[in-house]
Every structure is written in structure tokens, then in C-alpha cells.
Amino acid sequence: DQPLVIGGRSFQSRLITGTGGATDLNLLEQALLASGTEMTTVALRRLDPRGDGAAVYALIERLKLQVLPNTAACFSAREAVTTAELAREALETNWIKLEVIADDKTLLPDVVQTLEAARQLVARDFVVLAYTNDDPIVARQLEDLGCAAVMPLGAPIGTGLGILNPHNIEAIVTRAQVPIVLDAGLGTASDAALAMELGCSAVLLATAVNRAQHPVVMAEAFRHAVAGGRLAALGGRVPRRRHALASSSMEGRAYL
Amino acid sequence: DQPLVIGGRSFQSRLITGTGGATDLNLLEQALLASGTEMTTVALRRLDPRGDGAAVYALIERLKLQVLPNTAACFSAREAVTTAELAREALETNWIKLEVIADDKTLLPDVVQTLEAARQLVARDFVVLAYTNDDPIVARQLEDLGCAAVMPLGAPIGTGLGILNPHNIEAIVTRAQVPIVLDAGLGTASDAALAMELGCSAVLLATAVNRAQHPVVMAEAFRHAVAGGRLAALGGRVPRRRHALASSSMEGRAYL
Amino acid sequence: DQPLVIGGRSFQSRLITGTGGATDLNLLEQALLASGTEMTTVALRRLDPRGDGAAVYALIERLKLQVLPNTAACFSAREAVTTAELAREALETNWIKLEVIADDKTLLPDVVQTLEAARQLVARDFVVLAYTNDDPIVARQLEDLGCAAVMPLGAPIGTGLGILNPHNIEAIVTRAQVPIVLDAGLGTASDAALAMELGCSAVLLATAVNRAQHPVVMAEAFRHAVAGGRLAALGGRVPRRRHALASSSMEGRAYL
Amino acid sequence: DQPLVIGGRSFQSRLITGTGGATDLNLLEQALLASGTEMTTVALRRLDPRGDGAAVYALIERLKLQVLPNTAACFSAREAVTTAELAREALETNWIKLEVIADDKTLLPDVVQTLEAARQLVARDFVVLAYTNDDPIVARQLEDLGCAAVMPLGAPIGTGLGILNPHNIEAIVTRAQVPIVLDAGLGTASDAALAMELGCSAVLLATAVNRAQHPVVMAEAFRHAVAGGRLAALGGRVPRRRHALASSSMEGRAYL
Known part of the structure; x- marks a missing residue:
């Protein structure tokens, strides 16, 4: 298999594993390791200079993970751009996971503001990974603006409902020239496998691991599921048939 | 994790990988290895003393896999019992995958004949792994008759439609005291992960690997998917929520 | 459209509306009328000579509905046959809705006992409408035994989960020569419409009407849904397409 | 039931039935009548002064239907506004079904242009019924701009795939203060019933009727399905239960 290339x-x-939702630094460390991830997201917005933020950042450094700051909790393009600039200065990276949400109840993206923010961030030389809804047109517009990856949701953040509209995800993947990363809404291993089978290049998770009963076990589950789904996408699955097909033969020849 | 114990x-x-549907011995060998399976099914019914059967059997011996003869293509309890006795003699194993199908078009199990055959085979000291439909009552009756494992279908053999009725599979698993092995109908990795998440103890596949475009790749895909699904079942997934839940915080404390 | 012909x-x-689950005689009467049904089921098993049974029966007579006694709460072929004979004597009808359930927790049919009871009842000149699971083989066996209609479940009784396995219902309908009546598990109007679209000849309901918040409104909802689903089955729906197709043209010619 | 009120x-x-996709004026007339619709859409864009457009318009007048011109085949806010102005002049109505699509292959809405067009059209005193994707945030933004109704798609135009994401439709309906009209993608009666059960105020169809094998039969099917789904939404369906619930009793009392 080819490696995943972004920016x-x-x-x-x-598998990209976020730090969001974690409740214990040790568990977070073990889960990050078990997931096999090489990149992790952190929310700059909630920076607390006295507190946990520094510890999480130290952990990311120790594990030699690429840090992907996000603009979580930004409600407008302007806020998102400001947050991205702060992140670039603080973390010395021009990578940004762009998130502009419409309100703090649905946490759904505001696509108009997201598109505007993407335009500005690309112009400012950011490598933009843009969180968005599952609309194939918006995904294409984000790509056309120069985003390095487009990250449609499977379901609203934190719901664990999986991929509510596989048809749209497949439509996005089919036309995309940049990596499509399924982001948000996944609940369990089969959801991640399905995302990869639909053609996504990667999966981004946080709640589904960090809020599981056993985050480390679940991190390993997702590692396997993403690998399995990727291989299945490459392996050329059997077609779906309406009617049965005998398997216990070898093209008419006998077995055993 | 505990090992799987059957009989x-x-x-x-x-993951139990069948030989059915294979079209090339080399590919079959590589696929069996890639799948990591320790047991494989073969159809005694189609024994051809001159031919491929012997080669397949030699392969199974060389790979040190447990052989699980099946009664594929039997249409009655009587035929199935006769076939099982022939298999016991020829292969020196009292393990049998019981399959009694109703016709060679749907390949669906005939549950009345299956129950009768199970009764007789248990009385004859076979270790019976019984293929059946997804009816929770029939599954329980097979267990009550003494079957070592019950193997409900996800969808008709060879269709690749996945698990058509997850509700039934979950109902079967919830009440079972013996291992439930999802058998038939799976098409891709996420199907296998789902089977394990529903609580199945194992998955049995043939067509989905052997008839894929790249059987070895797909065998590895299923190996990962079964592992991932099993871990997800153990890991305690997040609950499904109707509404969003922010992940980019650590119980209110800041991250980075 | 042709009329439905059974026996x-x-x-x-x-639409066949049952009396089960009703909690108020007046509501039951209005719901039966609103549903437009011509036949209704009653459970003989629970006959209480002092009580409500007589009132329900009088209601059925007044509404000139065909009575369809059922063998609800029978756990064996023998019980079902005895109950059917009692019903024939008490209600002067040789029609019987055959129900043999495996236990009073799942209320799922015991198909072995159901098949045996069907064999005996047909031999005793009953017109048998047999409640069963959604296994296409069992459905065919019931038809081969001489049942006048086969009544697969959509989901377990009283769950309101709709049709859990549309693939099986369609497979049953495709091969059947007798009417297939979807029985049990429906929750709302679209479930009933779907049953008809899959090719069922009729729908049987009780809980979904009698336990709704407004039984009379829901009875009318199901009346429309069954009519709509039937017409859709006859009308030749548009094919499902993966890609869009413009509708705002008349084969290239202009509109307005 | 209350009447539907828009603008x-x-x-x-x-049920709002479009003229798009019709291939025969007589069939179209009968289908419009069978559907019971009181309003129908026509595409101004494709006006052909010599031809069918006039005949269709005469038909709409004769049937005394409210005409709802649409901006089909407009790719920008500017085009849509111009088209709406032409329609207002030609048809003497300030009602407009706003459609701005992104390309003529997917026919998916361009939500940025749609929002801009809605803003302008409301400012010009149009009664705007806005076709959009199923994003709850965009739906709310259209409402906030002053649209008289918001019309999310079930699936891409002409696909007949039904409602791909019922969760989103339900989320849109829950927050909306204006009527939500399910528009595009429906294939059959149960799809329309489901739309109403999810809480939509109405359903708009064209292809599903006009391109069915028997448009008049299908028009009647949808009329029933919309009525049935609406009643089911009002009737208070039974809850979904994971486990069975006996129906053949009246709270413990007997039923003949």
C-alpha cells in the first residue's frame, strides 16, 4: 500500500487520533500509542497556560507525534483565522485543522464561514485540513480553494452514530483529488472500516476512543479496523448479489 | 482477551476461512496464511479421488490447520449424517460443520432437517457446528440439542450482502451459552467487524476471500476486521446520542 | 386493482386489524371502522366467558367483520390444533390464524411446531393463515402444506421495529403462490407501505394501532399507507440511480 | 388536521407535484388530478415560446392549480434572481421555488449561491421556497433570511433513493418555524410516508410520478402515502422496543 500523503x-x-474528550493523561498516552497514530489534534482555543494544555503538548512531543492544532469552538471565519495564526506562532506549525461551527449545541459546521476561512488561510500559507458537512459540492469547493485535505463528518460530533449518509461520502471520494478524511461521528470499529471501504484516505477520531469504557482497547480496535477497511478497499470485494452463489466448489472441481 | 473455545x-x-470458491491452490495457501486462521472448512460431498481434493487436504495438513469437514450440498438429515460419517472415517475427526440446505438455488438452510440431523449427530458423538438461519429460536434449539457452536447466516451464501438482520444476530448472541459464529453472506471487512461487535465469537468466510479480486489482500483485511471488531466489543463503545457532544475539552479543562 | 383473495x-x-392490545371498546370500534378492515383477529385462548370476550365478539358481529380466531399463546402443535377446534366450534368458522410461539418472552414462532400444526390443521379442513418467521424456506414449506396464506413477521410482536429484513420478505413474495401477509412488528405507516411495495398482499396489525396514542388516527394512517403502498407496487416505481437525473425538462422540450 | 400554510x-x-419529467400532456393532467395537488412547479428557464410550455401553462390554469415557477438550471445567485424576476413578470406571481445548482451532473444545490439568492429575493418581495441540501445549519440560515419554506433534498434529483439521511431531516424539522418540504430524491410511496413521519409539512415530487411506469397510479399512491404519513405523525406511533410485547390481551383481561 502507498503511504497517506497530506500537504x-x-x-x-x-488513523488520526484526537486528544479531545480524554480524561486522564496516562490513558491518553496509552491510547495514542495503541492507535498507532502519527498525528494528533489539539484545541488551541481552550489553551490554559497554567494547566493541562502544557502537559498534553509535552506528551505529544515525547511521543514524536505531528501536532495538528484545530480551531474548535470558533464561530466565524475571522475567529478561525485568528486562532490559526495564534497556533502557528505557539506551536510552530502551519498545519491547521479548520473547524468553524454554527453553534455550540449542534456543533455542526457553518459551511459559508468555513469556505471563507479556508480561502483566507490558504492565502496565508497554511496547510488547511477542513472539517465540513457531507455535501459533495462544499467538499469540492474546499478542494478548489486549495485545502490539503477535506474532512467530512460521518455524523454530528460526539454522537457515535457512524456514517449517516454513505452515499454522500462515496460521492465526495469519487471526485476528490485530495485526501478525504472521515471526521466526527464514528462510534465503533465497523464504522471506521466502512469509511475506508467507501474510499476515504484516513479517519479522524477523538470521542470514540477517549470516551470509550476502555480507551486503550478501543484505540487498538480502531487501528485494526482502519487497516482492515483500507485493505478491503484495495482487495476488490466480491460484488453484492441478490441471489445465492455456492462457494463449496472450485469452479466445478472437487475439494478434498 | 480470552481464546475462542469450541468443543x-x-x-x-x-476467523475461520473456508476453501470454497478458491480457484488457485497457491492463492488459497497464501490467503489461508494471511487470514491467520487455525481451522478451515472443506466440502466432503464433492470429493474427487483423482483430483484437487487431495491437494487441498495436503495443503491443510502442511499448514497444520484443523480441518472442519462440512456437509455442503446435503438436502436431508439422512444425507448429512451419512456424509458426516464418511468424513469422520476419511479425515479422522469427529468435528463436522452441519449444513442441510433446502435447494440448490437459494442454498438456504432447511431448519427442520438441520435440527433432526443435529440431534442424530450429537447422539453419534460428533462435535457439531451447525449452520442455520438467523432465527433466535432455532439457534436456541440447536444449542439445546448439544451443538458445540451455532452458525447463523448474515445473508444467503455467496451474496456478499453483509448482515441483513443485526437485530436477530444480537438476539441470538444474547441468549447463547455456546459460541455463535457468523457464517455466510459477508462481503467486506466492515461486515466482519460488525459481526464481532454484535457479540459473535467468530466469523466464518469463504467466498468473500476466495472470490475477491485479490484474495490475499482481502484475507488480511478480514483478519484485521475480526480483531478490530472483537476489541471494539470488549472496549465498551461510546453510546449513540441523538445530539452532539463536544470532544475538544477534557471535562472543561483546557488542552494545550 | 384486483381484490385480495384468501381461501x-x-x-x-x-389491511387486517387485530383486536389485541385494545384497551377501550369504543376506541376499538372506531379504530376498526377507520382502518377499513373487513377481517379481524381475536385470541380464543384468552376467552373469559364472564367478560370482555363476549363484548368484543358482539362488536365484530355488529361491524359485520369476518372473524379470524388465532391460536395466540399456544406453545405446541397439539395446543394449537386443540385451540383451533375449539374456535371452530365456538365461532362457526374453519378459518384460523395459526400461531405457535416458542416462549412468552420473545413471542417468536416455533417453526417446527408451526409446520406440524399446519399439516394437521389442513388435514382437518381448516383454512390456515400461518404466522411464521421471515425464512423463505419455511414460508414455502407452509405453502406446500396447503396453507391459504403465509404471514411472516416484520419484527418481533409488539416491537414496532418495522421490517427488519426486507430482503427476506421480498424473497418470500417472489416465490409464493398464496397471499403473503406481513404480520407483526410494524410501527408506523411507512412500514406498512414498504410491506406492500415489497409485494405483500396485505398487512396485519394490532399493537401499532391499538397502542398508539390516538388509535383512530393511526388506523386511518395505516389504511392510507396500505393503499398507497399497494398502488406503488402496481405503478412501477422509477429505478434507483446512483447519479442525478434532471427532471425539469420534457425529454429536452421546454416546459412553460 | 390543520391545513398547510405557506406564505x-x-x-x-x-403533496406538491411538479411537471418535470412528464412526457405526455394527457398523462400529466391525469397525474396532477390523481395526486390531489393544489400547486405545481414549472421551470421558467426552459421556456420555449413556440411549444409545450404554453400548453403546460394552459393546463395548470384549467386545473386551477397555483403555479410555482422554479429557477431550475440556474448556476448562480445572479441567474436565479434574474429568472425569478422574469417568472414574476410572465406568470404574475411573486412565489418562486429557488434552485441554484452547482453543476448539471450532480444537480446538487450550491448552498453559498442559494443563500445569497435567497437574501436578494426576499429583499425583492418574493415568497421564497428554497431548495437546499439536508444540512440543518443551512436550513436554519435560509429560514433566518426570510424564506417562506425550506425544501431539503432526500437524495439527489432523479435518483429515487429516498431519504438518505433521516437524522438530518428530523433535525431540520425539529428546529424549524417555517414549513419544511421534502424535495427531490423520493422514489416510492413509503419514502413519502417517512418524510411526513419525520415531521415534514409537505412533499414535492416530479420524477417519481412522471417517470413511473404508470404515472397516474403512482400519483394516487403518493397522495395516499402523504396522507398516511401525516396521520401517523399526528397519531403518536408506538415506541420502538428491543423486546417483544404481547398484543393478544387487553391489559390482562380476556378477548374472545
């Missing part, structure tokens, strides 16, 4: 960098792992 | 024997792998 | 009798309505 | 006008029918 000119290669990744062996196709 | 007193332990298995590390929870 | 030589014609029905204009394709 | 201050009341409608008894909750």
Missing part, C-alpha cells in the same frame, strides 16, 4: 508529508498510519 | 479446543484466531 | 373469499381491504 | 396561503393537500 507533502507521508504517513504510514491512516 | 473443548482453544483458538487464538476468531 | 376463496375476496376482500377489498388489504 | 400566508392555505393548502389542503400536502
Whole structure:
């Protein structure tokens, strides 16, 4: 298999694990390791200079993960651009996971503001990974603006409902020239496998691991599921048939 | 994780890969290895003393896999019992995958004949792994008759439609005291992961690997998917929520 | 449209509404009327000579509905046959809705006992409408035994989960020569419409009407849904397409 | 039931049938009548002064239907506004079904242009019924701009795939203060019933009727399905239960 390439960098792992939702630093560390991820997201917005933020950042450094700051909790293009600039200065990276949400109840993206923010961030030389809804047109517009990856949701953040509209995800993937990363809404391993089978290049998770009963076990589950789904996408699955097809023969020849 | 125990024997792998549908011995060997399976099914019914049967059997011996003869293409309890006795003699194993199908068009199990055959085979000291439909009552009756494992279908053999009725599979698993092995109908990795998440103890596949465009790749895909699904079942997935839940915080504390 | 014909009798309505679950005689009467049904089921098993049974029966007579006694709460072929004979004597009808359930927790049919009871009841000159699971083989066996109609479940009784396995219902309908009546598990109007679109000849309901918040409104909802689903089955729906197709043209010619 | 009110006008029918896709004027007339619709859409864009457009318009007048011109085949806010102005002049109505699509292959809406067009059209005193994707945030933004109704798609135009994401439709309906009209993608009666059960105020169809094998039969099917789905939404369906619930009793009392 080819490595995943985003913004000119290669990744062996196709699972991106966020730090959001974690409740214990030790568990977070073990879960990050078990997931096999090479990149992790952190929310700059909620920076607390006295507190946990520094500890999480130290952990990311120790694990040699690429840090992907996000603009979580930004409600407008202007806020998102400001947050991205702060992140670039603080973390010395021009990578940004762009998130502009419409309100703090649905946490759904505001696509008009997201498109505007993407335009500005690309112009400011950011490598933009844009969180968005599952609308194939918006995905294409984000790509046309120069985003390095487009990250449609499977379901609203934190719901664990999986991929509510596989048809749209497949439509997005079919036309995309940049990596499509399924982001948000996944609940369990089969959801991640399905995302990869639909043709996504990677999967981004946070809640589904960090809020599981056993985050480390679930991190390993997702690592396997992403690998399995990727291989299944490459392996050329059997066609779906309406009617049965005997398997216990070898083209008419006998077995055993 | 605990090993899978069927009929007193332990298995590390929870993926059982059949030989059915294979069209090339080399590919079959590589696929069996890639799948990590420790047990494989063969159809005694189609024994051809001159031909491929012997080669397949030699392969199974060389790979040190447990052989699980099946009664594929039997249409009655009587035929199935006769076939099982022939298999016991020829292969020196009292393990049998019981399959009694209603016709060679749908390949669906005839549950009345299956129950009768199970009764007779248990009385004859077979270790019976019984292929059946997804009816929770029939599954329980097979267990009550003494079957070592019950193997409900996800969808008709060879269709690749996945698990048509997850509700039934979950109902079967919830009440079962013996291992439930999802058998038939799976098409791709996420189907296998889902089977394990629903609580199945293992997955049995043939067509989905052997008839894929790249059987070896797909065998590895299923190996990962079964492992991932099993871990997800153990890991305690997040609950499904109707509404969003922010992940980019650590219980209110800041991250980075 | 042709009328529905079961056991030589014609029905204009394709909705059969049961009395089960009703909590108020007046509501039951209005719901039966609103549903437009011409036949209704009653449970003989629970006959209480002092009580409500007589009132329900009088209501059925007044509304001139065909009575269809059922063998609800029978756990064996023997019980079902005895109950059917009692019903024939008490209600002067040789029609029987055959129900043999496996236990009073799942309320799922015991198909072995159901098949045996069907064999005996047909031999005793009953017109048998047999409640069963959604296994296409069992459905065919019931038809081969001489049942006048086969009544697969959509989901377990009283769950309101709709049709859990449309693939099986379609497979049953495709091969059947007798009417297939979807029985049990429906929750709302679209479930009933779907049953008809899959090719069922009729729908049987009780809980979904009698336990709704407004039984009379829901009875009318189901009346429309069954009519709509039937017409859709006859009308030749548009094919499902993966890609869009413009509608705002008349084969290239202009509109308006 | 209350009538449907859009832009201050009341409608008894909750089914809006378009003229798009029709291939025969007589069939179109009969289908419009069978559907019971009181309003129909026409595409101004494709006006052909010599031809069918006039005949269709005469038909709409004769049937006394409210005409709802649409901006089909407009690719920008500017085009849509111009088209709406032409329609207002030609048809003497300030009602407009706003459609701005992104390309003529997917026919998916361009939500940025749609929002801009809605803003301008409301400012010009149009009664705007806005076709959009199923994003709850965009739906709310259209409402906030002053649209009289918001019309999310079930699936891409002409696909007949039904409602790909019922969760989103339900989320849109839950927050909306204006009527939500399910528009595009429906294939059959149960799809329309489901739309109404999810809480939509009405359904708009064209292809599903006009391109069916028997448009008049299908028009009647949808009329019933919309009525049935609406009643089911009002009737208070039974809850979904994971486990069975006996129906053949009246709270413990007997039923003949």
C-alpha cells in the first residue's frame, strides 16, 4: 500500500487520533500509542497556560507525534483565522485543522464561514485540513480553494452514530483529488472500516476512543479496523448479489 | 482477551476461512496464511479421488490447520449424517460443520432437517457446528440439542450482502451459552467487524476471500476486521446520542 | 386493482386489524371502522366467558367483520390444533390464524411446531393463515402444506421495529403462490407501505394501532399507507440511480 | 388536521407535484388530478415560446392549480434572481421555488449561491421556497433570511433513493418555524410516508410520478402515502422496543 500523503508529508498510519474528550493523561498516552497514530489534534482555543494544555503538548512531543492544532469552538471565519495564526506562532506549525461551527449545541459546521476561512488561510500559507458537512459540492469547493485535505463528518460530533449518509461520502471520494478524511461521528470499529471501504484516505477520531469504557482497547480496535477497511478497499470485494452463489466448489472441481 | 473455545479446543484466531470458491491452490495457501486462521472448512460431498481434493487436504495438513469437514450440498438429515460419517472415517475427526440446505438455488438452510440431523449427530458423538438461519429460536434449539457452536447466516451464501438482520444476530448472541459464529453472506471487512461487535465469537468466510479480486489482500483485511471488531466489543463503545457532544475539552479543562 | 383473495373469499381491504392490545371498546370500534378492515383477529385462548370476550365478539358481529380466531399463546402443535377446534366450534368458522410461539418472552414462532400444526390443521379442513418467521424456506414449506396464506413477521410482536429484513420478505413474495401477509412488528405507516411495495398482499396489525396514542388516527394512517403502498407496487416505481437525473425538462422540450 | 400554510396561503393537500419529467400532456393532467395537488412547479428557464410550455401553462390554469415557477438550471445567485424576476413578470406571481445548482451532473444545490439568492429575493418581495441540501445549519440560515419554506433534498434529483439521511431531516424539522418540504430524491410511496413521519409539512415530487411506469397510479399512491404519513405523525406511533410485547390481551383481561 502507498503511504497517506497530506500537504507533502507521508504517513504510514491512516488513523488520526484526537486528544479531545480524554480524561486522564496516562490513558491518553496509552491510547495514542495503541492507535498507532502519527498525528494528533489539539484545541488551541481552550489553551490554559497554567494547566493541562502544557502537559498534553509535552506528551505529544515525547511521543514524536505531528501536532495538528484545530480551531474548535470558533464561530466565524475571522475567529478561525485568528486562532490559526495564534497556533502557528505557539506551536510552530502551519498545519491547521479548520473547524468553524454554527453553534455550540449542534456543533455542526457553518459551511459559508468555513469556505471563507479556508480561502483566507490558504492565502496565508497554511496547510488547511477542513472539517465540513457531507455535501459533495462544499467538499469540492474546499478542494478548489486549495485545502490539503477535506474532512467530512460521518455524523454530528460526539454522537457515535457512524456514517449517516454513505452515499454522500462515496460521492465526495469519487471526485476528490485530495485526501478525504472521515471526521466526527464514528462510534465503533465497523464504522471506521466502512469509511475506508467507501474510499476515504484516513479517519479522524477523538470521542470514540477517549470516551470509550476502555480507551486503550478501543484505540487498538480502531487501528485494526482502519487497516482492515483500507485493505478491503484495495482487495476488490466480491460484488453484492441478490441471489445465492455456492462457494463449496472450485469452479466445478472437487475439494478434498 | 480470552481464546475462542469450541468443543473443548482453544483458538487464538476468531476467523475461520473456508476453501470454497478458491480457484488457485497457491492463492488459497497464501490467503489461508494471511487470514491467520487455525481451522478451515472443506466440502466432503464433492470429493474427487483423482483430483484437487487431495491437494487441498495436503495443503491443510502442511499448514497444520484443523480441518472442519462440512456437509455442503446435503438436502436431508439422512444425507448429512451419512456424509458426516464418511468424513469422520476419511479425515479422522469427529468435528463436522452441519449444513442441510433446502435447494440448490437459494442454498438456504432447511431448519427442520438441520435440527433432526443435529440431534442424530450429537447422539453419534460428533462435535457439531451447525449452520442455520438467523432465527433466535432455532439457534436456541440447536444449542439445546448439544451443538458445540451455532452458525447463523448474515445473508444467503455467496451474496456478499453483509448482515441483513443485526437485530436477530444480537438476539441470538444474547441468549447463547455456546459460541455463535457468523457464517455466510459477508462481503467486506466492515461486515466482519460488525459481526464481532454484535457479540459473535467468530466469523466464518469463504467466498468473500476466495472470490475477491485479490484474495490475499482481502484475507488480511478480514483478519484485521475480526480483531478490530472483537476489541471494539470488549472496549465498551461510546453510546449513540441523538445530539452532539463536544470532544475538544477534557471535562472543561483546557488542552494545550 | 384486483381484490385480495384468501381461501376463496375476496376482500377489498388489504389491511387486517387485530383486536389485541385494545384497551377501550369504543376506541376499538372506531379504530376498526377507520382502518377499513373487513377481517379481524381475536385470541380464543384468552376467552373469559364472564367478560370482555363476549363484548368484543358482539362488536365484530355488529361491524359485520369476518372473524379470524388465532391460536395466540399456544406453545405446541397439539395446543394449537386443540385451540383451533375449539374456535371452530365456538365461532362457526374453519378459518384460523395459526400461531405457535416458542416462549412468552420473545413471542417468536416455533417453526417446527408451526409446520406440524399446519399439516394437521389442513388435514382437518381448516383454512390456515400461518404466522411464521421471515425464512423463505419455511414460508414455502407452509405453502406446500396447503396453507391459504403465509404471514411472516416484520419484527418481533409488539416491537414496532418495522421490517427488519426486507430482503427476506421480498424473497418470500417472489416465490409464493398464496397471499403473503406481513404480520407483526410494524410501527408506523411507512412500514406498512414498504410491506406492500415489497409485494405483500396485505398487512396485519394490532399493537401499532391499538397502542398508539390516538388509535383512530393511526388506523386511518395505516389504511392510507396500505393503499398507497399497494398502488406503488402496481405503478412501477422509477429505478434507483446512483447519479442525478434532471427532471425539469420534457425529454429536452421546454416546459412553460 | 390543520391545513398547510405557506406564505400566508392555505393548502389542503400536502403533496406538491411538479411537471418535470412528464412526457405526455394527457398523462400529466391525469397525474396532477390523481395526486390531489393544489400547486405545481414549472421551470421558467426552459421556456420555449413556440411549444409545450404554453400548453403546460394552459393546463395548470384549467386545473386551477397555483403555479410555482422554479429557477431550475440556474448556476448562480445572479441567474436565479434574474429568472425569478422574469417568472414574476410572465406568470404574475411573486412565489418562486429557488434552485441554484452547482453543476448539471450532480444537480446538487450550491448552498453559498442559494443563500445569497435567497437574501436578494426576499429583499425583492418574493415568497421564497428554497431548495437546499439536508444540512440543518443551512436550513436554519435560509429560514433566518426570510424564506417562506425550506425544501431539503432526500437524495439527489432523479435518483429515487429516498431519504438518505433521516437524522438530518428530523433535525431540520425539529428546529424549524417555517414549513419544511421534502424535495427531490423520493422514489416510492413509503419514502413519502417517512418524510411526513419525520415531521415534514409537505412533499414535492416530479420524477417519481412522471417517470413511473404508470404515472397516474403512482400519483394516487403518493397522495395516499402523504396522507398516511401525516396521520401517523399526528397519531403518536408506538415506541420502538428491543423486546417483544404481547398484543393478544387487553391489559390482562380476556378477548374472545
